[in-house]
Amino acid sequence: MFSLPFTLSILFLSELASAAETFHIPLQRRAQQTHDLDYYSAAADNLRAKYNIGSAAGASTGRRRAAVENIPVINQGTTIQYGSGAVAGSINRDVVTMSNFTIQNQVFLGVDRLQSGLLDGQTSGILGLAFQTIASTGGVPFWQNLLNDDQLESPEFSFWLARSDSRGDDSAPGGVFTLGGTNSSLYSGEIEFLDMPGSRPSYWLLPLQSVTVQGERVSIATGNSALSAIDTGTTLIGGPSDDVASIWAQVPGATQAANQQGFWTFPCSTEVNVTMSFGGRSWAISSEDMNLGPVTTSGRTCAGAIFDLNMGSNIPAGSGPSWVVGATFLKNVYSVYRANPPSIGFAELSTAAGGTGTAPGSRSTAGAGSILPKAGLASALSFISIWTLL
Numbered sequence: 001m002f003s004l005p006f007t008l009s010i011l012f013l014s015e016l017a018s019a020a021e022t023f024h025i026p027l028q029r030r031a032q033q034t035h036d037l038d039y040y041s042a043a044a045d046n047l048r049a050k051y052n053i054g055s056a057a058g059a060s061t062g063r064r065r066a067a068v069e070n071i072p073v074i075n076q077g078t079t080i081q082y083g084s085g086a087v088a089g090s091i092n093r094d095v096v097t098m099s100n101f102t103i104q105n106q107v108f109l110g111v112d113r114l115q116s117g118l119l120d121g122q123t124s125g126i127l128g129l130a131f132q133t134i135a136s137t138g139g140v141p142f143w144q145n146l147l148n149d150d151q152l153e154s155p156e157f158s159f160w161l162a163r164s165d166s167r168g169d170d171s172a173p174g175g176v177f178t179l180g181g182t183n184s185s186l187y188s189g190e191i192e193f194l195d196m197p198g199s200r201p202s203y204w205l206l207p208l209q210s211v212t213v214q215g216e217r218v219s220i221a222t223g224n225s226a227l228s229a230i231d232t233g234t235t236l237i238g239g240p241s242d243d244v245a246s247i248w249a250q251v252p253g254a255t256q257a258a259n260q261q262g263f264w265t266f267p268c269s270t271e272v273n274v275t276m277s278f279g280g281r282s283w284a285i286s287s288e289d290m291n292l293g294p295v296t297t298s299g300r301t302c303a304g305a306i307f308d309l310n311m312g313s314n315i316p317a318g319s320g321p322s323w324v325v326g327a328t329f330l331k332n333v334y335s336v337y338r339a340n341p342p343s344i345g346f347a348e349l350s351t352a353a354g355g356t357g358t359a360p361g362s363r364s365t366a367g368a369g370s371i372l373p374k375a376g377l378a379s380a381l382s383f384i385s386i387w388t389l390l
């Protein structure tokens, strides 16, 4: 284990960054930890809260519930809900520097209270990568400030999220985050950019247009119900109840997990092949990413990586994304987040980056992964690995 903490360096610097840079940051997974099922139930609830989806209170009926206590805010401050919990603190402004990039007057939350388990001693900060419209602090996010200040070579950032290898080797590369461009050694062919809907970017959003399971097209809701947040900070894929049920209905032997509402299980011997399209080409999710590992002592029943995000409650139309598409999908593509025009691009992974989503090695022991900005732990049922910045 050689994980180093990602540190949001807050330095008092007098020199300004030189203009128009691209910065490639190797990512490293956090050490793997085992967690019980209640832990993941709680994490799923946190993700629902983060996206204001459904009723997390209603979600607690019918299963054992882990402690998801809210942090009492003693001092006047902001609480921010992440997939893995909540933090609170006061809003500050200071000089923030990352590599050659510097923002003189960056708004950020100085966290003085956090839900237990949110950070693990290896992480000292979380850096938001969505748009100002949804920033809890109200401030312009660091990346957007860099963009406005013309410090980025291209108005975009990109991710390769590596699958953990069969040995769960924490020192293996966890991926690469590139700020201000792409890293052409990590993808092959063209990057297919899809315009984001709406005129005021908030989350990184695309409409989910088609899903296949075991080669068969599954009928899914359209319009606002198909709006999907493409979220590098979330581990799994969450979607509306009916659509998620339709997906698992295509998998022989799949049933709803008895004690883990919102999750589905299936015979471990079954390969679950899912593809997703957001309006352009269809991208295959490796069956190893769909399988979170055994959830029974016999080892014959495994949990699936697509879960019911709203657990039967109705998501009010227009209230935000209905799907949250995390690393389960994103490990299978090279993804590019372009601010201008607001669009998201996907490309095939290069061989160097693990090929086409059928990387060798056993089923992922982790399932998992999240990066910046939010440690999305709504996650793998037996292990979790989180990417953090070196």
Ligand SMILES: *[C@@H]1O[C@H](CO)[C@@H](O)[C@H](O)[C@H]1NC(C)=O
Residues within 6 Å of the ligand: 024, 176, 183, 184, 185, 186
């Ligand atoms: C692109 O990613 C590769 C693989 O991680 C890395 O070795 C290389 O340094 C990166 N490119 C740049 C310009 O940093």
Ligand SMILES: *[C@@H]1O[C@H](CO)[C@@H](O)[C@H](O)[C@H]1NC(C)=O
Residues within 6 Å of the ligand: 018, 021, 022, 023, 024, 099, 100
């Ligand atoms: C930082 O800027 C210097 C000078 O322009 C340049 O040589 C160096 O490559 C830059 N570093 C990164 C990580 O972009």
Ligand SMILES: *[C@@H]1O[C@H](CO)[C@@H](O)[C@H](O)[C@H]1NC(C)=O
Residues within 6 Å of the ligand: 214, 215, 271, 272, 273, 287
């Ligand atoms: C899943 O996809 C793999 C690779 O394409 C294929 O070999 C396998 O037969 C598929 N399984 C099912 C159940 O569709």
